Amino acid sequence: MSAQPATPSEPLFHARGIVKRFGHVTALSGADFDLYPGEVLAVIGDNGAGKSTLIKVLSGALQPDEGEIHLDGEVVTFKTPLDARRAGIETVYQDLAVAPALDIASNLFLGRELRRGGPLGQVLRMLDKRAMRKEATRALAELNIGVQSVRAAVQDLSGGQRQGVAVARAAKWARRVAIMDEPTAALGVKETRQVLDLIRRVRERGLPVILISHDMPHVFELADRIHIMRLGKRAAVVTPQSHTMQEAVAIMTGAAAA
Amino acid sequence: MGTTADRGNAPLERLLQAGRAVAGYSVAGPLGALLLAMVFFTFESDQFLQGPNLSLILQQVVEVGVLAIGQTLIILTAGIDLSCGAVMAFGMIVMTKLAVHSGVPAIPAILIGIAACAAFGLLNGLFVTKVRLPAFIVTLGTFNIAMALVHIYSNEETIANPPSAMTYFGHTFSIGGTDITYAVVLMLALYALFWFVLTQTKWGNHVYAVGNNPEATRLSGIRTDRLLISVYVVAGVIYGIAALLLIARTQVGDPNAGQTDNLDSITAVVLGGTSLFGGRGAVIGTLFGALIVGVFRNGLVLMGVSSVYQILITGILVILAVSVDQLTHRKERG
Amino acid sequence: MRFSRWLVSLMGVLTVSLALLAGLSSARSDAPAQDTATIKVGLITKTDTNPFFVKMKEGAQKQAKALGVTLLTAAGKIDGDAATQITAIENMVSAGVKGILITPSNDSVVPAIRKARAKGVLVIALDTPPNPASAVDALFATNNFTAGVLIGKYAKVLFKGKTPKIAMLDLFPGPSVGYLRHNGFLSGFGVPGITQKDSTKYKTSPQVVCSADTSGDQAKGQTAMETCLQKSPDINLVYTINEPAAAGAYTALKNAGKAGKVTVVSVDGGCAGVRNVKAGVIAATSQQYPLKMASRGVQAVVNYAKTGKKVSGYTDTGVNLITAKPVAGVPSKGLAFGLANCWG
Numbered sequence: 001m002s003a004q005p006a007t008p009s010e011p012l013f014h015a016r017g018i019v020k021r022f023g024h025v026t027a028l029s030g031a032d033f034d035l036y037p038g039e040v041l042a043v044i045g046d047n048g049a050g051k052s053t054l055i056k057v058l059s060g061a062l063q064p065d066e067g068e069i070h071l072d073g074e075v076v077t078f079k080t081p082l083d084a085r086r087a088g089i090e091t092v093y094q095d096l097a098v099a100p101a102l103d104i105a106s107n108l109f110l111g112r113e114l115r116r117g118g119p120l121g122q123v124l125r126m127l128d129k130r131a132m133r134k135e136a137t138r139a140l141a142e143l144n145i146g147v148q149s150v151r152a153a154v155q156d157l158s159g160g161q162r163q164g165v166a167v168a169r170a171a172k173w174a175r176r177v178a179i180m181d182e183p184t185a186a187l188g189v190k191e192t193r194q195v196l197d198l199i200r201r202v203r204e205r206g207l208p209v210i211l212i213s214h215d216m217p218h219v220f221e222l223a224d225r226i227h228i229m230r231l232g233k234r235a236a237v238v239t240p241q242s243h244t245m246q247e248a249v250a251i252m253t254g255a256a257a258a
Numbered sequence: 259m260g261t262t263a264d265r266g267n268a269p270l271e272r273l274l275q276a277g278r279a280v281a282g283y284s285v286a287g288p289l290g291a292l293l294l295a296m297v298f299f300t301f302e303s304d305q306f307l308q309g310p311n312l313s314l315i316l317q318q319v320v321e322v323g324v325l326a327i328g329q330t331l332i333i334l335t336a337g338i339d340l341s342c343g344a345v346m347a348f349g350m351i352v353m354t355k356l357a358v359h360s361g362v363p364a365i366p367a368i369l370i371g372i373a374a375c376a377a378f379g380l381l382n383g384l385f386v387t388k389v390r391l392p393a394f395i396v397t398l399g400t401f402n403i404a405m406a407l408v409h410i411y412s413n414e415e416t417i418a419n420p421p422s423a424m425t426y427f428g429h430t431f432s433i434g435g436t437d438i439t440y441a442v443v444l445m446l447a448l449y450a451l452f453w454f455v456l457t458q459t460k461w462g463n464h465v466y467a468v469g470n471n472p473e474a475t476r477l478s479g480i481r482t483d484r485l486l487i488s489v490y491v492v493a494g495v496i497y498g499i500a501a502l503l504l505i506a507r508t509q510v511g512d513p514n515a516g517q518t519d520n521l522d523s524i525t526a527v528v529l530g531g532t533s534l535f536g537g538r539g540a541v542i543g544t545l546f547g548a549l550i551v552g553v554f555r556n557g558l559v560l561m562g563v564s565s566v567y568q569i570l571i572t573g574i575l576v577i578l579a580v581s582v583d584q585l586t587h588r589k590e591r592g
Numbered sequence: 593m594r595f596s597r598w599l600v601s602l603m604g605v606l607t608v609s610l611a612l613l614a615g616l617s618s619a620r621s622d623a624p625a626q627d628t629a630t631i632k633v634g635l636i637t638k639t640d641t642n643p644f645f646v647k648m649k650e651g652a653q654k655q656a657k658a659l660g661v662t663l664l665t666a667a668g669k670i671d672g673d674a675a676t677q678i679t680a681i682e683n684m685v686s687a688g689v690k691g692i693l694i695t696p697s698n699d700s701v702v703p704a705i706r707k708a709r710a711k712g713v714l715v716i717a718l719d720t721p722p723n724p725a726s727a728v729d730a731l732f733a734t735n736n737f738t739a740g741v742l743i744g745k746y747a748k749v750l751f752k753g754k755t756p757k758i759a760m761l762d763l764f765p766g767p768s769v770g771y772l773r774h775n776g777f778l779s780g781f782g783v784p785g786i787t788q789k790d791s792t793k794y795k796t797s798p799q800v801v802c803s804a805d806t807s808g809d810q811a812k813g814q815t816a817m818e819t820c821l822q823k824s825p826d827i828n829l830v831y832t833i834n835e836p837a838a839a840g841a842y843t844a845l846k847n848a849g850k851a852g853k854v855t856v857v858s859v860d861g862g863c864a865g866v867r868n869v870k871a872g873v874i875a876a877t878s879q880q881y882p883l884k885m886a887s888r889g890v891q892a893v894v895n896y897a898k899t900g901k902k903v904s905g906y907t908d909t910g911v912n913l914i915t916a917k918p919v920a921g922v923p924s925k926g927l928a929f930g931l932a933n934c935w936g
Contacts, residue, residue: 080479081477081479082479085479091477093477095473096474097471097473097474097477097478098471098474099466099467099470099471099474099475099537100470100471101466101470101537101538102463102466102467102470102537106463106467110463110467110474110475110478110480111464111475111478111479111480112478112479113460113463115460124454124458124459125459125460125461126458126459127458127459127460127463129458303823305822305823308822310822311822314818314819314822317818318815318818318819321811384599385599388595388596388599389596389599389600390596402669405641405670409641414641414642414643414646414936415864416810416836416839416864504811507811507814508810508811508814508840508843509843510810510839512810512811512836514809514810514836515809515810515811517670517807517809518807518809555815555819556819556822559802559803559804559816559819559820559823560819560822560823562802562803564765564794565764565765565804565805566765569765
């Protein structure tokens, strides 16, 4: 369980009045969002409530029609996922976004490969595979993810290991925020447990995590605060201490007022 | 967390891993098939395993062998190029016609020819990325365009007597009594170059990634459109080099050249173990694939066997190669 | 997104302009002078690009113009593109042609031909018979067997008293022309027991030391010759399926230092090939006449339209041996004739 205070300081990452339309459909109608340093914030909501759209806006995959996003006190605009990444926000997508035939080290460094020093790197543009492998081994070990070798192809790993690689990638590169979209959706019991431990360790390193999940028990076990989406807006923010699971679900479905 | 590595076959596994480390991918299959074929023909014909004959096979394989390097790059990105033979023929005609009929000096004519092939590559790349058409369809279209341009520009004439700079790569030098053409050396050098580029550089890594999971590659911040266009353009340049090497070998600019090369280059890539689904394969495998076909063609003639069997065997090998690829990589769906 | 739309519109504009250009340039040549253009004749070739078929089309157009009839033409996109031919047959029948001249890409056009004939359209095969040969009303073609026999006889005289070591550079398995020319050559050379009926299998003889396929292509002809020389370095006579293959074989011989020491014979009589006879690359070639095939075909259709009489059976459009060095007992024509009557 977390020992973080409920609302300290300033929010690290927040958004106000986000509107996003797709043709005649309004997915987000003035949504707000706050993330505080060092916390795990779970985002829950029924299908069509706007969870995925909000997360895509925050991670740069979509541009909002109206509204503002602030990171570390400054206004930011993300035109592409790369912009969000550059701002220090890493996302673990639901389908993991790994290249299965490539090995773990390659996936960890995809798009950010290390080059060798000296003429081999400058002129011949050779990659420093040894350094990447070494760093990949360290990054996985830091989060207690067990793989035999970082030379293994991702497709040869178990579901939990694959998720571990995706989380390790985000944890390694994220400087400010890590977003995880349904990280345990496709996993069995044991592997789910491992991923939840993983997320705890990421938080322990001081990185705040935005966690989208359908799994109420896990949300209530892990999250410091819970952001409830309904009808394209933030319906409420609760904590596992202030509300029960049933009350949270009631707010989600509109059965109860926030 | 558990692991799924198999500890049973440790020494074999290590050998395969070493091979994989060098080639970038397991090429044991194609190499094994090639060696088997060579052993077979050595038994069946006295003339097979002789220096001059082996040198011949290498020379005969240069045309498809070089084209197939470009085809490998494109197939690794999960694309395919049905136009390579026609583009090569176009390059041949441009180079020879400019030099022989328009009096352009040899080197500029060669460069313009290569640029013409690269332009086709650019066209392919643009339509695949910007208009988002499947590579199969785009290259089918450029195949037709290239073929028509070849016939229009050449007026059906074979252009003879190209300048000596164009036939430079047809010259030979001697190794231990056997003559090898410079073209063979260039082909092997190109294979070495692209082995290096594909396994040791960022660009090479990204080529595999975009073929294996284009969305993940895009989300990693890699400009996949630019990457794909560069792959097609590089392939175009390679086709231009193939054109030059074919001029050097046949000493003419032939508008009917390369007609079967479109499919032959794909055959070489598939026999070499590269997956048609993209993201997996080693370029060295393609060399083995091209050599397998060349060895069979040569060996069956030496044996006096009808070429029907060569076609039959090639077909069976292709099906085997694709099946092996499918079966050993089912896990990818998991 | 904007760029891709621009690209597509550019391609569209280019295509339309090219079509207009092509249409404008061909409209001039095809329109008949008078108004007796009510008789329509169709010509369908395997491709539009092979000089053999270009010459055929020329012959047909000339004859159509001379007789004042309309010629409709079509061609497959590549060798073996029967689908385009089938569509063309159907369209031409709808357009009211009295007869269709066709070089069939393969046998899948036979049902369409039968349907056309059932509607009273005369169908004449040019150059290549379909299978079965009775599927068409008539065949106007070179006798490919005779073409082979001529060069075989020529070689026989040349090699009197010598030990021949023969390389056969063939087409590829399938088309009858490959078997007919090959077998004809051997028959003319003196190998007993070979007749014109042998059109589906290669015959051989102990003097043949090597055979390889070339697809009728220069580069593959070179490869085939190289490999045959590897097998039997003392080959001294080479039969080739056509002149591009012969040119490739010659390059291989030259590279092996055997140019001038090995005799190469071929079939076709294209202008490039006859020039190669002049240059000494090919010793002798059998020349065939695609122009005659087409013009006689047009004439036959017009006769049918005017008198209702159908032509039938096989009409040999003739073949001549072209060589710069005639030999006794084998009639041949010289280079001047060859160049004046060549195609391509």
